[in-house]
Amino acid sequence: MSAIVQFENVGLRYGLDSETLSDVSFSLNSGDFYFLTGSSGAGKTSLLKLLYLAQRPSRGVIRMFGEDVVTLPRKRLPGFRRRIGVVFQDFRLVPHLSAYDNIALPLRVAGMDEGEIDAPVSEMLNWVGLGDRGQARPATLSGGEQQRVAIARAVIGRPEILVADEPTGNVDADMARRLMTLFEALNRLGTTIVVATHDLPLMAQVASAQMMRLDKGRLADPTGALRYPPRPQGGA
Numbered sequence: 145m146s147a148i149v150q151f152e153n154v155g156l157r158y159g160l161d162s163e164t165l166s167d168v169s170f171s172l173n174s175g176d177f178y179f180l181t182g183s184s185g186a187g188k189t190s191l192l193k194l195l196y197l198a199q200r201p202s203r204g205v206i207r208m209f210g211e212d213v214v215t216l217p218r219k220r221l222p223g224f225r226r227r228i229g230v231v232f233q234d235f236r237l238v239p240h241l242s243a244y245d246n247i248a249l250p251l252r253v254a255g256m257d258e259g260e261i262d263a264p265v266s267e268m269l270n271w272v273g274l275g276d277r278g279q280a281r282p283a284t285l286s287g288g289e290q291q292r293v294a295i296a297r298a299v300i301g302r303p304e305i306l307v308a309d310e311p312t313g314n315v316d317a318d319m320a321r322r323l324m325t326l327f328e329a330l331n332r333l334g335t336t337i338v339v340a341t342h343d344l345p346l347m348a349q350v351a352s353a354q355m356m357r358l359d360k361g362r363l364a365d366p367t368g369a370l371r372y373p374p375r376p377q378g379g380a
């Protein structure tokens with residue numbers, strides 16, 4: 145197993161505030177499935193932003209795909225971001241595009257032939273239960289429907305890493321289970337997945353998943369012990 149993501153003593157500070165994330169160290173192997181938990185304000189969204197390269201840390205080292213992404217030249221960021229699928233907490237669908245065209249976006253950006261786009265997009269629309277809403281604009285969809293479009297868009301290109309922030313917060317329990325089945329299928333194809341959620345029954349559904357917990361910006365395991373890989377000087 146090779147590490148696809150490595151965080152070493154990462155800290156994040158917004159402005160002059162105290163650190164939102166402190167001494168965060170972990171690595172993700174290719175094909176890992178992690179749930180990220182922690183109380184409101186613990187720093188989950190902030191950690192995910194580092195993972196999908198929307199934010200640079202204030203200190204520490206982050207390596208992704210074998211490269212240091214903290215010092216990566218700006219012009220190389222889009223290439224890295226294309227390898228990461230993101231389900232944003234607030235969906236961020238393109239308002240003037242239909243559900244169909246939002247989902248097709250990553251395939252078009254990747255340069256897929258138009259003739260090859262329809263089958264996977266239609267299949268994905270059906271999977272998320274929106275087979276008859278493909279031409280609807282986001283503003284005419286319910287919150288749960290928008291969330292399903294956002295998930296479909298994030299997974300359709302089979303990203304190497306999928307980062308999802310409360311991806312089932314707006315759907316009912318049956319749909320949440322169905323969406324997790326979709327994530328598990330993607331994970332079996334090799335995608336590394338990190339899902340931030342408060343939903344314990346959802347976590348219990350994915351037998352292969354592991355858990356990371358943030359407590360006031362520090363990573364802890366479910367028993368409360370700090371969950372660091374061994375530090376270079378050994379120690380505990």
Ligand SMILES: Nc1ncnc2c1ncn2[C@@H]1O[C@H](COP(=O)(O)OP(=O)(O)OP(=O)(O)O)[C@@H](O)[C@H]1O
Pocket residue numbers: 158164182183184185186187188189190191
């Ligand atoms: N852009 C920002 N500027 C300043 N402070 C921020 C910013 N984003 C987040 N914070 C602060 O960082 C802390 C952690 O926020 P974050 O959204 O990462 O937590 P969270 O665990 O995802 O919370 P929730 O479960 O409520 O979504 C909060 O105190 C928040 O106010």
